[in-house]
Each structure stands twice: as C-alpha cells, then as structure tokens.
Amino acid sequence: MAFWIQLPLPVRLAVLSLVGVIAGGFVNWAIYAWATFRVPVSPWSRVPAGMAARHWFTRLPVVGWWARAAETPQQLAAARERLTRLGYEVPPEWTPRMPFWLRPMAIELALGFALPWLYWYETQAGLVLPAGVPQAAVAAAHPTWLHWMFVGHALLLVLMTIATFIDFDEQIIPDWVTIPGTLLALGMASVSLHTFLPIPLTANGVMRLEPCTFSAPWPVGKKWGSGYGLAVGLAMWSGWCFALSTRVLILRRGWKKAVVYFFAILRRDAMTKWLGLIWLMGLVVVVMVWNIGTTHWEGLFTALVGMSVGGGTIWAVRLVASLAMGEEAMGFGDVTLMAMIGGIVGWQATGAAFFIAPLTSIFIVLITFLATGQRMTPFGPYLCAGTVITVLYWPTVWQAAILPALLLGPVFLMIMVGSLVAMGVLLGIWRAIKMRLLAA
Template sequence: MNLGPFNALVAGWQSLPEPVALTVLAILGILLGAIANHVITTWCWYPRPISPWVRIDAWHLDEEHQQIANKLPPRSQLDRIPLLGWLRLRREAPLHGPGFWVRPLLIELGMAITLPIMHQQWVGGLLLPSGVPAAAVATLSSWMTLLFFVHAALLAMMVAATFIDFDERTIPDAITIPGTILALVLASITPYVFLPGQLAEGISPVTLQHPLGLNPKWMSGGGLLTCLAIWSGWCFALADRRVIMRHGVSKAIEYFLARLVRHPSWKILAVIWVVGIVAISIVYQIGGIHWLGLASSLMGLAIGGGIVWSIRLVGGWAMQMEAMGFGDVTLMAMIGAYIGWQASITAFFLAPLAAIVIVLIQFVATRDRATPFGPYLCAGTVLTLIFWDEVYNARLRTTIALMGDLLLWLGLAMLGLLGGMLMFSRWFKSRLST
C-alpha cells in the first residue's frame, strides 16, 4: 500500500517494540493535552492567566484578568511540567477559583490514556469492515497506523475547540483555518488519510467515490473548477461579508466591499486564497491519487461546512436571530476535510445523540441548560470514527447508493421543512406572548 512519503515513517514506527510505542504514545498524549490546555486559555476571545507556559507580561488581558495576573506569584519551571504542574498550581485557587486546575489535569491525563488505546484499536482493525480476516488486518496495519496519527491530531484540535466553545460560545479561526489547510495538505500527499469504506471490490479509503463507483468528471476540468469554487467559497466565507440593506442596494454593495477590506487580516486571507488556487491547480496537473485525495478533502470541507452553514442561514432567517455560530461552520468544514464527505454526513446526524449525554453532564456539573453546538459536532465525529463500519458500511452506504442524486434534493426539502417549522414556532410563541 503506497502511503506516499509516510511509508518510511510508518515503517519506522511499526518497528518499535509495543511497550516502547505505547510509552511514547502516552507521552505524546500528555504533550498534546498540554498544548490543548495552552490553546484553551490563550487563543480564546478573553485570555485567562492560567496557562503556566506564557510569561505574564506577554498577555493581552482585559482589565479583570489583568488584575488577577498582577497578583499571581512567580511560577517555577516545575509549574510548567504537564500533570505535575497543575497539582502545584492549586495554590492559585484563590485567584482563579476552586478546582480550576482539575479540568486541565484531566485533559492531559485523558489524552495520555486515550492515545495508546486508540492506537491499539485502530491498528487492530476497529475501523475496518466487520469480518475482515486477521491476515488482511495485518496487511492494512500501515494504513491504520497513518490513520491513527491523523485522527490523533484531529482529536487534539477538537479538544481545544470544544472547551473554548464551552467557555465562551466561540470557536477560534486560529484552530480551524490552520487545521483545514493541514488536512488539505495531508490529503494531497495520499488519499489514505480518510476513513476506510467498503466498495464493490473490497476495502477502500472514503474518497469522492460513490458506493457505485467514481464519477470520471471529478478527474477532468470540471472537477478542477468545482474544487477551485469550493476553495474560493471557503476563503470568502472567512471574510467579513455582512450585507446591510437598509440604505438601498447601491449602499449595500458599497458597505459590503468596504467591510471586506476593513480589517487588515483580509490581506492574509487574500494570500491564502491565491496560494490555494495555485496549489490546487498544481495538484490537478500531477493527477492520480494526489488529486483524488485533495478533491476528496475539499468535498468533505464543502459538505461538512455546507450542512451547518445551510442550517445556520435557514434557522437565522426563520427565527430572526442567530441559530448557530459561524465557528460551528468552520469547525465542521475542518472536520470534513479530514474525514471526507460521507463521514461528514454521518458525524452531523450523530451529533444530536451525543448532545443528549453532553447536555446532561453539563447540566449536572454547572446547572447551565445552554450548551454550544461545537462539542456535539466533535462528539458526533468521535462516534463516527468508532462506529464507522456499523453506521456507514451497514446503513449509510446502501442509502447513498439507492438514493443517488435524490439525496441532495431530499436535503434541500428537509431544509425547507426545517425553515417552515421554525417560522411556525416563532409565530406561535409571538401569539402566546400577546
């Protein structure tokens, strides 16, 4: 199996004795948890002086948190050691609140336990279709090893996004934009970064391939134009593009263009867009599995982000209020770029099941009934990874094959039905209040 430039790296990893590999993974889990903790407290909208890995004078804090930072005692190098450091920082509880150190400690410990278990399950064939012979599982172990490391990176990003969303109801672009670009780069190197599905000929990565076969149009100029449109749409969605219509169409256009370039970040976004256009065109010229992987990742981006964005637009229009944050759109677009379009659909529809458990835990812990949607999407993604064979191979694959293009029209009809139900709900509530 050709894993591209990852062949030598995966082979070197597989040559390690199992106890050594599991120890390395536990250490890696602790480090990823520590990075996630740092991101959670510093990349959020309102940074908090909790992370021991940043100098206090380097923080950009609001007035309240700056007052806390001014009262903090000096931190030693021992305070910066993962796990141990949080036990030592309990002394700062009067400033940050009782038990502030528990969550970051559990995140690092949880990642240290999760990664070795994930590795054993992934390489052991958990993601493969049921009934695969043991000899085939061994043959595919290099693919599953690569998939494990890709999913470990995705898990670390989802952990950071989840807890920032819990804290502030936001998901930073600083997580989702680099994460999406990384996914596209990995997919361009090899299509084996996607979940394994089961096609007519056997086991295959989940790519653009429909259960009934690959549409040759994706490998032609039409596929290139589609991918360029997806990339351009993603870059445009990241810009400040609000439309204000109360002063007429001409003023709306004027304000719209002015807002696009109001913030200096538009220059960075323009560079990202141009570099992406060139890179996508180059990969298309290379062709083969490299183009198949990149196009599959872009399609996952479009479907994953598109589902959430569509519901956001329809819900906002029907309820006359924001139904879902745009951070949820960029998060699901990033996830889709890693797991492909089929798995994006699965993850979105599994999210409400995960929400039931998350809402109960959140309510018991904080008595807060309002929970953000980002953690549900991340939990739905985890469920998709673990139960992929049962969900996709046994159910979704057959549904896609039978419905074909009707699946798109069904999705549009469901959006219309959702909008109608939300409008009726808003009207009914307004009648009750009068």
Template sequence: MINFWIPLPIELRLVLLSLTGVLLGVISNYAIYNLAWDRRPIGPWCRAHPDAPARSISDRIPILGWLGMRRENHLHGKGFWIRPMGIEVAMSIGIPAYYWYVTQTASLLPIGFRAPKDIVAAESWMTTVFAAHLVLITIMVAATFIDFDERTIPDLLTIPGTILALIFSWCSIFIFLPWDAPNWPEPITFASPSPIAMDWLGPKGWWTAILIWTGWCFALANRRVILRHGLAKAVAYFVASLVRRYNWQLLVAIWLAGSIAIRVAYSFGGIPWISLLSSLVGLGVGGGVVWAIRIVGSVAMNREALGFGDVTLMAMVGAFIGWQGAVMAFFVSPIAAIAIVLVYFILTRNAEIPFGPYLCAGTMLTILWWDDFVSGWFVGNFAILGQFMLWLFLALLGMMGVMLYCYRVVSDRFRGE
C-alpha cells in the same frame, strides 16, 4: 516514518504515544486559555496573573504541575485546575487506546477484514489515519472547551486545521477511512460508493475544487450585506467592509496560495488529485450543511441560530474524514448531545450548552463506529437513494424553517411581543 514506527515493539509505541498524549493535552490546554476571545492567565505556559505567586519549574511538569497550581485558586476560582489536569490525563490514556483500537484491532475496517493477516496488511494505512486524527482530535478538544467557556470557536483553530487536512490529503489518500469495497476496503472518496468518474479528473473537478476553495475563503471574510440603500450601494459597502477588515490581505494570500496549490495538484492528476478533491468536497459539504441550517434557522427565528464557528468546524471535519463522514457526524451529534447535556447539567446545573461540543462528539462517534454508521448505513442508503438524498435534505431544511418560524410566532405571541 511509518516504516520506522511499525517495527518498534508495541509496548514502546504505547508508552511513546502516552507521552505524546500528555504533550497534546498541554497544547490543548494552552489553546483553550490563550486562543479564546477572552484570554485568561491560567496554566504554567502562559503569562502569569500579576497577583499570582512566581511560577516554578515543577509547575511545568504535565499533570502533576496542576497540583501546585492550586495556589492560584483565589485568582481563577476554586478547582480551576481540575479540568486542565483531567484533559492531560484523558489524552495520555486516550491517545494510546485509540491507537490500539485503530491499528491493532482494525476496528475501523469492515468487519469481514479484521483477520490477523488483514490487520497486518492494513497497519500502515491505519497508522496514517491515526496520525491525521491526532491533529483532528487535538483541535476538537480545544474547540470543545473554548465553546463551553465562550460560546465561540476561534478561526485560529479551524483555519490551520483545515489547511493541514488538505495538505495531508494531498500527500496521501490513505488519511481517509475505509469502506467495504467488493474485494478489499478502499479509502472512501468523494465519489464513493460509485466508481470515480473520469470527468472528475478534468475541468469538472478543477472548477469544483476552485469554487469550494473560493467559497471557504469568502466565508472567512466579512460577509455582511446592507440592501436598504439599493444594490449598487450594497455592493460598494460590501467591498469596502471586506477591505476594511484587518485580515483581508491574509485571506487573499491564503486564497492565492491555495488556488496555486490546487492548480499544481490538478496538473499532476491521478490519486493525489482525487485525494485533494475528496478533502475539498468534504470541506464544502461539511461546512455547507451547517451553513445552510444556520441561514434557514436564523431567518426563521429572527436571531442567530448557530455560531459561524460551527460552520468552520464542520468544514474542517469534512476535510479530514470526507463528506460522507461529515454529514453522518452532523446527524449523529444529537445522540451525543443527550449524554453531554446530562453530564454538563450534573456538573454545572446548566442545560444550555453550545452546539460545537455536540459536533465534536458526533464526529468521534462516527469515526469509532465508522463501519456501522458510514460504510454500512450511509453508503448503503446513498447507493440506493443517490441524488434523491440531496432533495430529501432540502425538503427537511424547508420543513425545519417552517417549524422554527411557527415556533417563533407562537413564542412571541405568548410573550406579548
């Protein structure tokens, strides 16, 4: 497919990608209004509101069709059509612009490898990265606006996205972004910047992969534990709640299928196994960091600190861009939050917004400035600090818990609770 795509004139590729961006904008809008918990009959591709005028063919023309949809203002609110039309316009412009940024300027490569000959040599790899990011970007757009609307991110977005990321990684290690290797940029795998140890090709890697996969499937189940009647009753209640949940058979099927696929990949070994393991480690670290913060924050504040959709979102991000990028994206997200809060407050006069949009924006900032953020700052510091970074994270996590607990105590005392 890439061998067919790259020889096309760049002007034709950009036009096709602009049309693709429009289509992905339509898909994003459909997901925003139909995968949300509170589905709304907004848009020409869903069932119309009972009181809405009959839909016409012109309504289904992307971008322009929203001008005709203005006639439903009395049902959905004045100006409801502006945001979905803006999403389609933005993606029709942004997707070809991002393609140019990734493949024609090679801005994701280390700065020393952006000469014309290097760009030509890396174009196939960067096209693969771009294709994987199309999926990631589309899901993040839908997740961002559903989170704005409902303060939740549906599993129907993040579960398929995570599985697609694992499939992409199994097919090609070149979905991963580069880091500055001594001679030529290489994909940043789970072991970078250190050389890949041979024992990861053996049982150590296999058990790591299975544990991460099992943990992810478990995270999607009903995890509520009730201890007030003793441990034996808690286990019985826990198992009963798992089986009683409507989708437990689907989760078991996903776990079995994934475990078999991991075993097959492990038996083949080599680069496909390293690539799949890299994606799984990204899944585990990306989701695990947010899950740990969610647990500590919830215990300290005595209420939910982060939605579990944020956990599954970052697990998906880690599966696409690796654990290094996922960690960096999480810590970059507060920078993105400043701009998002300002824009959101200007538009809505509401400064309280969910964390999912921050994480998505932080992910895009991390990708766009990959060479500076990850290949430069993160990988450089990891090479120096090594495993000490884990202890540093745990220490910061503990400090965060203490500070949040103190904040809760002081707040409750001021409120007289």
C-alpha cells in the same frame, strides 16, 4: 514510518502516551490563548498577588497541577475582583463547581490515554475496518494506510478538544483552530489518499478495501480529473476563503449601494489581505496537485468536497434557522468547524456525524451541568462528539446508515432539501407561537 512500525508495540504505546500528555499541555495553552475573552480563572493567568513565583516544575504536564492546587482560593479572589471591575454582580459565595486546575489536568491525562488507545484501536485491532473480515489480520496487511489515518484522526482529536472547550467557555470557535486544521487536512490528503476511512467494495463476489473518496461507493468518473474537475476544485477552495472573510450586507439604501458597501468593508478589514494571500497560494497549490494527478488529486479533491459539504450543510441549516427565527441560530464557528472535520473524514462521514451530533446532547448537557452548573451548551461539542462516534463505529455507521442513504441517489438529496424546508417551517411556527405568548 517503517522505523516506527518496527518498534515493539509497548514502546510505541508508551511514546504515544507521552505525546498525548504533551499535546494535552498544548491544548490547555490554546484553550486560553486563542479564546476571544480570557477567563479570569485560568491555568495560564498571572500568579495572584501575595503568592510566591511558580517553580519550573509547575509547568510540567499533569504533575504540575498538583503543585498549583493551593492557588485556588487566591485565583477565586482575583476572579471575583476582576468580574466586579468589569461591571458584573458577583455574589460573595460565588465559586466554580471544581478547582481551576482540575479540568486542564484531566485533559492532559485523557489525551495521554486516548492517543495510544486510538492507535491500538485503528492500527492493531483494525476496528475501523469492515465487520465480517479478520480485522487484526487485515490491519497487519495495511500498516501504512492505517497509520496515515491514525495521524489524521489524532490531529483532529486535538483540534476538536481545543474547539470544544473554547466553545464551552464562550460559545465561540476561533479561526485559530479551524483555519490551520483545514489547511493541514487538505495538505495531508494531497500527500496520501490513505488518510480517509476504509470501505468495502465487492466485485464478482470478491471484496476489496478502498479509501472512502468523494465518489464512494460509486467509481470515480474521468471528468473529475479533467479541466472540469479542476474548475470545481478551485471553486470549492475559493468558496471556503470567501466564507472566512467579513461579509456585511447593508440593504438600507438598496442593492446597488449594498454591493458598494460590501466591498468597501471587505477591503478595509485587516483580515482580507491575509485571506487574499492564502487564497492565491491555494489556487497555485490546487493547480499543481491537479497537474500531478493520480491519487494526489483524488485525495485533495476528496478533502475539498468534504470541506464544502461539511461547512455548507451547517451554513444552510444556520441560514434557514436564522431566517425562520429572526435571530442568529448558530455561530459561524460551527460552519468552519464542520468544514475542517469534513476535510479530514470526508463528506460521507461528516454527514453521518451531523445527524449523530444531536443524539449526544443529553449526555453532554448533563456532564456540563454537573461540572459547571451551565444549562446551555453550544452546538460545537455535539458536532465533535458525533464525529468521534462516527469514526469509532465506522463499520456500523457505513453499513447501516450511510450506504443505504447513498444508494437512494437523487431521492436522498430531495429528502435532505425537504428536511431543511420542514425545519424552517417548524421553526417559523414556533417563532410565531412564542411571539404570541409573549404578547399575551
């Protein structure tokens, strides 16, 4: 870290720009490799019949896409033929609104710009630091902290980009994105507490900066470092692993048979043994970090709380909305996505991102419609956009939204539960109205 910080700033920015472009290439590969259903027109599809083999330079980031622009007509023909074989009716005039190579090239260019800009924003200008302090000077006084935080946010940006575009393409967020992302978040938090955003704490008229841990803005209680805290940490880890498993409940023959069927299906699923191995290894790691204690345990516990609150909030909304509407309201990928986000930014920022997410919908829907003609947009991109806004405007979000809500204490929790119940009632009323209109 010290060697990197001592490099001239222009050199660091240039290196990060190159890293961003390369990361964009990885993002493009992952968007199509991790998708459940490979789209017919993709930058990683085979060369259309009748065309010469691609040269090595067509695999280079950004510039390689210019060399592949001539493949567009052949790609469209191959896509039309494949969709026809799959039984879809494809009109002869069907074409996407933009060439297949434009989106991946734009992703690589965007990340090539975003990573150095985010680095300057967080580590040099210090704009994630509280308003009212000399941000650039304070940033220079906390280089290690802000660099750790940047690494976490850069990783999150790459993972959210993959999740966003796969969700755009097929309304699914694969576990290949969220499981490794959550594990990396827990690991980074265990190594350094400074992966979390800074908050101002004032005592005796003196302000100091502290990481936004699980208990912020209140002091950390001793019980969280005791056996009680360990038990809670193990429970949160176990809950996340269980949430990823296959959970099929068949109630046709009563609850007794339902339990038998539940464990039989769970046991036969090929994913169960891998999740079981991850669970056991995680239990050992959690206990080891708890034994080490100090900031390592505080960091891991903060990430576990963020993971649980982020995923649990979306899970609760999904459950209530599904029961009220009589159909699945949100995909489970949104749950695992928010758990990953919570593990990196903490539960306070995750809660703010959840409420900011719907405000981004108009902009995202408009851009999506203009680019692809698609009118419906999944919820995952909103969550990612809400997270980006929360991080970039963290001083304002903390001071104007999060802190006043947290100071309400138990009242805030009651408001949240009441809002969830109200949402269920309103959706239930809307379902009844819709069924009555359809019946008429």
